[in-house]
Amino acid sequence: MRRNKKKSTRARASPAGDAQGHHPVSVESGRGLSHHGRVRQSEEICIGGDFNGHVGATNEGYERVHGGWGYGNRNDDGDQLLQAATTFNLAVANTWFQKRPEHLITYKSGNHATQIDYFLIKRSKLVCVKNCEVLPGEALVTQHRLLLMDITISYKYLRRKNRLSPKIRWRMLETDEYAGRFREIMIENILEMKDMKEKSANDCWDEMANSVRKTAKAVLGESKGKGIIDKDTLSWWWNENVQRELKEKKNAFKKWQLERGNESERQARKNEYRECKKKATKAVAIARSDAQKRLYAALDGPRGQKELYRITRAREERAKDIKHVRCMKNETGKVLMRDDEIKERWKIYFEKLMNEENDWNRVINRKPENVGLVNEISMYEVREAVRSMKSGKSEGPDGIPVEVWKI
Structure with a gap:
């Protein structure tokens, strides 16, 4: 992967040692970068910018973070930068590749040429850096040259398995053998059910639907969720x-x-x-x-x-490459990726959808109530209603197809 250095602000590295700056504090002491919880150990770190310091051509005293292929003489700001890199276990990527001076100079104004722009990366990830050099003919901003670093980042692509949930094999009802067994067991279950006159309509339906689904799983079986x-x-x-x-x-x-x-x-x-x-x-x-x-x-x-x-x-x-869309935009157009943020966005959307009132004259036209007697639903009407329903349709929220009631 090829990353370009983008200079937005003038960053300056501060020393992390004592008052004289001679004894850098180790990361394990508790005052390092990991102690503040800003960057996790499993995350990658790549810092690039104008540090306004000269780390020098040699790596004397900083062999772990300085590769020994820098430019110019070291000054106090460069020494502070190397101390900070030692503290946080970072390496100055520019100094680990032997280049000509024109590919090391990052700032040039007339006869004045220095190296003040650097890339800092984890010392353990230095092996992933393939190259780091300056493009002499490219100017990022005034008097600053473009610094490029080639780094290889390995990642694993985890393909989500779209495993289907097991379903009852209702299509087995088309065979006479399974349909006959299912009908016999259901008749026995209905005869064993207690009197439902004292129960509500919803309770009666729930008991019947649970019996149908339980019998279907035992007689017809379930799919394994692998698809066909x-x-x-x-x-x-x-x-x-x-x-x-x-x-x-x-x-x-x-x-x-x-x-x-x-x-x-x-x-x-x-x-x-x-x-x-x-x-x-x-x-x-x-x-x-x-x-x-x-x-x-x-x-x-x-x-x-x-x-x-x-x-x-x-x-x-x-x-299909994408089976589930797991991102959405909020009211400002920002893309949401986290599950809790997406749920909150749906909550706000439905609250606005369901609670927003349209303009109306607030006059309710009431129809006259039916105060007469209503005849009970006859068995003939039930048979005609079931007969009018089409077969081969998908089951509804209860998970029971029409074919069950036509047996």
Whole structure:
């Protein structure tokens, strides 16, 4: 990575020793940078700027932080800078690379040339610095030259696994065997339920829904949350014959490679491997062809079209690089990355959305109340309502599809 030095203010390094500045304080003594909690030990430090000090061409007395390839003579400000670098275990990157004077001078005015701009980096990370030099022909500001440092930073890209939550396999209700077992167990559960006349409608529904979900998990089973992309795109044609032929090919290849006898035996092992390879290729082609025929035949019905849509949707989700957007902007346009800040932003948004009133005349038009009798819902109306609902739709908040009530 290539980083440029940007000079915004004139920074000056202060000594961290005693009154005379001869005995720098160590970091372990508690008065260093880590004691104040400003920079963690796991974080990287890269300080660049105009320190207005000359560290000199030699590293006498500061061999740990000075590389010995500086420019000019050391002055008091440069000595203070080296003391501070020793205290905080930082290295002056400019002095660790042998360069010509034109690639060391950072400030030049007429015949006056000095080195006062530096990069400071952790001493332990000095091995990551590949180069540090001045561009003589480039001027950052008046009389100051551009100082560049090439540094390699290693990082690990952790790809978030989008693991799906387990779901009940409601599609198994399309088979008569599973549908019959589910219906029998549900009838037994309904008969075992206590009288619900004294319970509210919500309590009755919760008890029924919990019984349906519990029975479905036991009879129909649950998915493992891995999705269908691997099964439907990679090994959907796999069978026992293919597995057997590939195993024989693998064993034949090992025998050919381990054969150390005469040339005729080795050639025989090679021919045996080629025959096994042909058989395996033929078995794979036949298995794929048969699986494709079954797939094309299944696409003619409504269930096949639904399966095709599920496979297409799974492929699209797998191809996405970003599956979840974990950042948003606040009212000022600042990008929020932390979870607590994002939650607070959503809270403010909904408070404003739900509590902001629109202009209205504050006149409520009340409709006459129905004071007459309301007939109870008949069984015929319930059957017609269930029959009018379309099958194959996704389940609602309760997690129960329409097919359950049509059994």
